[in-house]
Amino acid sequence: MSYPSSSDEIAKQAPESVSKSVESVGNTSLVDPSDALSFPEGGFTAWGTVLGALLIQFCGFGYVSAYGVFQGKHIYFYTQTYLTNSTPSAIAWIGSVNAFLILSVGIVSGRMVDRGAFYPVMKIGCLLQCFFLFMLSLAKPEQYYQASLIFLSQGIGLGFAMGLTNVPSIAVISHHFQRRKAFAMGIVAAGGSLGAIFHPVMLNNLINGRLGFANGVRASAALSGGLLFIANLLMRTRLPPQQKIVSYTRVLKNSSRDGAYICTCVGMAAFEFGYFFESFYLQLDSTLHGLSQGFSFYSNCLSPRQLTILSSGSFIGRLTGGVVAAYVGIPNTIIVSSLISSAVLFAMVGLxxxxxxxVIAVSYGVFSGGVVAMMGPLISHLTPEFSHTGARMGIAFATSSAPICGAVLTSHYIWWKAAILAGASEPYQAALSVFG
Structure with a gap:
């Protein structure tokens, strides 16, 4: 995959569309083309935007990682108390739909950011996220309509709300950074891993403590609301929106002709097969392989030790991924991280x-985290026009939102088949990076 050899070349090769957008702004005294095209690479506004985007990821993907608290085997909230008439498979659909919408809604929210609607999209998304969390707290146990209420609020509502904020919070970093974009986006991505460590522990203690389910969820909603409010105060756009509206059909057409971009989308989708398998099934795999009673308990409780280790490793990998990419380049970082992640997945056969x-949890967390952190910068570098960055990110993330390893695992838990499929899928990310 070809990239400019230095940050100076990137700055010089500014997209023509941005120049036209800046020149066509009504009040030219307020926008200087040279200022708009020279990225600040730092400063209070830029790093404040990074912090705000990190908080969005913390309250978004970080909260999704806490779904095991509601579905967990030993806690019985949904399976044994709230949704006694629903099967575990049906309950699992709540979390699956939530995760799918977070990624797929980016097709819409990313395009709206390109058209200058960043602030309305973020405000609506954050307000809806708080609203649906409070709606979830209204669910009562052992009532027929509660299944629909929980699915609508936690599955569809929260998924849609978080989807409105996910891609925009990553795309806005491109307004402030060019040379240090990979590092800045890595910090933002680390917010999801940090939330994956914090939220399950917090909800476990709140719901199992004196507060109970309803007040525990409300307390988490209040915390998320406060953090999202701060995030909206911190995040700022800098580049003007496109003045000449380009249809989404044209963006899709142009993207479909970009071989490097298509390869990247396919590679991201292949990588996600293995990523979801490790995240969803590591604790179940360890339990069924006869670990000690103490460790097995942590495999099924609300704050599973393995997933905490995995999230901690991912946090480190996402932070360091941007630093490593500054020296060896984004493609090389993805290639090495993908290959090592693949080897770790194959090692699950011998767990x-x-x-x-x-060892598997921390290793996979670090190297898969490096790949995840580089996905945003990779799409940004492959986008010739800044005005299409949000749309292209939304399309790329949407194509990687459907895990299938669970179907290969089957109800008989044939671990070697699923592990081999997951391990074999991840090298495609490295191979397609080279091809692109």
């Missing part, structure tokens, strides 16, 4: 002890 689980 047999608590030590092996811990």
């Amino acid at each position: 047999h002890s608590a030590t092996s689980v811990a």
Whole structure:
């Protein structure tokens, strides 16, 4: 995959569409083309936007990682108390739909950011996220209509709301950084891993403590609301929106002719197969392989030790991914991280002890985190026009939102088949990066 050899070349090769957009702004005294095209690469506004975007990811993907609190085997909230008439498979659809919408709604929200609607999209998304969390707290146990209420609020409502904020919070970083974009986006991506560590622990203690389900969810909603409010105060756009509206059909047509971009989308989708498998099934795999009673308990409780280790490793990987990419380049970072992640997934076939689980969790967390952190910068670098950045990110993330390894695992838990499929899929990310 070809990239400019230096940050100076990137700055010089500014997209023509941005120049036209800046020149066509009504009040030219307020917008200087040279100022708009010279990225600040820092400053209070730029790093404030990074912090705000991190908080969006913390309250978005970080909260999704806490779904095991509601579905967990030992906690019985949904399976044994709130949704007694629903099967575990039906309950799992709540979290699956939520995760799918977070990624797929980016097709819409990303395009709206390109058209200058960043602030309305973020405000609506954050307000809806708080609203649906409070709606979830109204659910009562052992009532027929509660299944619909929980699915609508937590599955569809929260998924849609978080989807409105996910891609825009990543795309807005492109307004402030060019040379240090990979590092800045890595910090933003690390917010999701940080939330994946914090939210399950918090909800476990709130719901199992004196507050109970309703007040525990309300407390988490209040915390998320406060953080989202701060995020909206911090995040700022800088580049003007496109003045000449380009139809989404034309964006799709142009993207479909970009071989490097298509390869990247396919590679991201292949990588996500393995990523979802490790995240969803590591704790179940360790339990069924006869680990000690103490470790097995943590496999099924609300704050599973393995997933905490995995999220901690991912946090480190996402932070360091941007630093490494500054020296070796984004493609090389993705290639090495993908290949090592693949090897770790193959190693799940031989999982047999608590030590092996811990090693697999932290190793996969670090190297897969490096790949995840580089997805945003990769799409941004492959976008010739800044005015299409949000749309292209939305399309790329939407194509990687459908995990299938669970179907290969089957109800008989044939681990080697699923592990081999997951491990074999991830090298495609590295191979397609080279091809692109």
